[in-house]
Amino acid sequence: MPLLTHGPGPTLVGSGPAVASKLEAFARLSPDDRSALSHASRYFRYVDARRDVISEGDEPRHVHLVLEGWASRYKQLPDGRREIVAIIVPGDFCDLNIYILKHMDHSIGAITRLKVAMISPDEMVALTAQRPRIQQALRWHELVTAAIQREWTLNLGQRKAYERLTHLLIELYLRLNAVGRAQDGRCDFPLTQNDLAEATGLTSVHVNRTLRELRGDRLLELERKQLQILDMPRMMALSMFNTNYLHLRHEGQYLDAPMNEPAL
Amino acid sequence: MPLLTHGPGPTLVGSGPAVASKLEAFARLSPDDRSALSHASRYFRYVDARRDVISEGDEPRHVHLVLEGWASRYKQLPDGRREIVAIIVPGDFCDLNIYILKHMDHSIGAITRLKVAMISPDEMVALTAQRPRIQQALRWHELVTAAIQREWTLNLGQRKAYERLTHLLIELYLRLNAVGRAQDGRCDFPLTQNDLAEATGLTSVHVNRTLRELRGDRLLELERKQLQILDMPRMMALSMFNTNYLHLRHEGQYLDAPMNEPAL
DNA sequence: CGTCTGGTTGATACGACTCAAATTTGGTGG
DNA sequence: CCACCAAATTTGAGTCGTATCAACCAGACG
Numbered sequence A, B: 001m002p003l004l005t006h007g008p009g010p011t012l013v014g015s016g017p018a019v020a021s022k023l024e025a026f027a028r029l030s031p032d033d034r035s036a037l038s039h040a041s042r043y044f045r046y047v048d049a050r051r052d053v054i055s056e057g058d059e060p061r062h063v064h065l066v067l068e069g070w071a072s073r074y075k076q077l078p079d080g081r082r083e084i085v086a087i088i089v090p091g092d093f094c095d096l097n098i099y100i101l102k103h104m105d106h107s108i109g110a111i112t113r114l115k116v117a118m119i120s121p122d123e124m125v126a127l128t129a130q131r132p133r134i135q136q137a138l139r140w141h142e143l144v145t146a147a148i149q150r151e152w153t154l155n156l157g158q159r160k161a162y163e164r165l166t167h168l169l170i171e172l173y174l175r176l177n178a179v180g181r182a183q184d185g186r187c188d189f190p191l192t193q194n195d196l197a198e199a200t201g202l203t204s205v206h207v208n209r210t211l212r213e214l215r216g217d218r219l220l221e222l223e224r225k226q227l228q229i230l231d232m233p234r235m236m237a238l239s240m241f242n243t244n245y246l247h248l249r250h251e252g253q254y255l256d257a258p259m260n261e262p263a264l
Numbered sequence C: 001c002g003t004c005t006g007g008t009t010g011a012t013a014c015g016a017c018t019c020a021a022a023t024t025t026g027g028t029g030g
Numbered sequence D: 001c002c003a004c005c006a007a008a009t010t011t012g013a014g015t016c017g018t019a020t021c022a023a024c025c026a027g028a029c030g
Helices: A016-023 A031-040 A121-129 A132-158 A161-178 A193-200 A204-216 A232-238 B016-023 B031-040 B121-129 B132-158 B161-178 B193-200 B204-216 B232-238
Strands: A044-047 A052-054 A063-068 A071-076 A082-088 A107-110 A114-119 A186-188 A220-223 A226-229 B044-047 B052-054 B063-068 B071-076 B082-088 B107-110 B114-119 B186-188 B220-223 B226-229
Touching: A016 A031, A016 A063, A016 A132, A031 A121, A031 A132, A071 A193, A071 B132, A082 A132, A082 A193, A082 B132, A114 A121, A121 A132, A132 A161, A132 B071, A132 B082, A132 B132, A132 B193, A161 A186, A161 A193, A161 A204, A161 A226, A161 A232, A193 A204, A193 B132, A204 A220, B016 B031, B016 B063, B016 B132, B031 B121, B031 B132, B071 B193, B082 B132, B082 B193, B114 B121, B121 B132, B132 B161, B161 B186, B161 B193, B161 B204, B161 B226, B161 B232, B193 B204, B204 B220
Parallel strands: none
Antiparallel strands: A044 A114, A052 A107, A063 A114, A071 A082, A071 A107, A186 A226, A220 A226, B044 B114, B052 B107, B063 B114, B071 B082, B071 B107, B186 B226, B220 B226
């Protein structure tokens, strides 16, 4: 069992921004909203790479929020086939409202070592009840998560390997960019080729060859867990990437906090 | 533009049950909850088969609830490829909370002629604010919708044609069964082979051949828009169907209305 | 060092696609 | 009630994308 760490220790310092900046892709938050968020995420634990945060069948007891590291949402078939149905990056909630369900119907596994905040249902209620901006931003988060899942369905159903991989890489880059963890076409990229295979419904052999092709076409570089996108326009065109589904343009700005809202 | 019909006319009579029975897969509702639901869905319109209820890019103005008929949620690529990312059956909400987003990132199209209730955001707020059972049931609906989307991702990513089609047919049967529209392995089934192809990421030619195979294996019959499942156990085994993700077992029963709750 | 995980490569097989055409079904109007 | 038309289904032949199986290699790690 991973260690459960209490209290807002010094390690917390870097964690607030990831959450806040994710939600601020939707609406600007007040300093107050931000501190409520980091207060709510004061209990956290670390999960080692390649271990589950929570497993299929478990009863969800709290909401998980990834503060640091990458995770995957995956499902497994009885014969061993595995599908990564979502990639979770810093700032993402794993399972908003999931405590309504009795059992997890999928697992969440750490890709890298993970720092996850654990928020109780009560705390979630407290957080949203008095803060409409946060509540709306969380709903937005849910809707975007659902939109991403639909786009993955399209990706798997209609795009072929070359387009499909490209689309996935762009999505991840843009999502990281939205939380300040990617710029100039460059970002950390801890997924193995096998992870990419499980996320795209291909074999790792084919992912390998397709990745070579992408490199050969001078579209990207990918080594040492670092992705460098070389030609975003061409990649977007060939993968028919439409950014709509990420709903990134401050759609909730009518909810924006006043720029200089006094602290309570 | 389809006709917009006002008021709880006689046509409304049959509509309440679909919604209520969907939500009652989660928690039993009081007569009061039920009448609030049917009050909320008193404005409805009809949509002809093969026309859009709402299209990608549109601004969502209200929540749609399908009272009668089947619809599909679909996305389209610039080169014409289309993927049905979800099937919507009577009792399903199309887009809970969607009004938070500025633009639809996908379309909803009628498969058969449709009767859809249109509920304003205000009405949704009114409906849930005073009725925790309904609110929880709606959250459950959202979570199950998301779980289905994930299962589709798995289905497309890992199952091959024969398993994949089987899995889809079982899912639809079970979902219809949950709202009282399927029994004894039999149900209406208005999808064309082309629809099935777009929902499974296969070509209609291959769907045709696979369907023949399923019939040849005496697993099902499918003609004249009627599906008859002949051997559910074998179909579940071969498609590795795990009913977990549908969360059908009255998981919210602690929220159940008292059996003889007096009407207000 | 040996071991392990992740990446790379080659040869071969097969599932699903493409294209094309024929056939059946269901709906519509005469 | 039949003739007609469009939509949906069925079938065949040939091709292609991706899987499979099997090695081999490189770097990380204890």
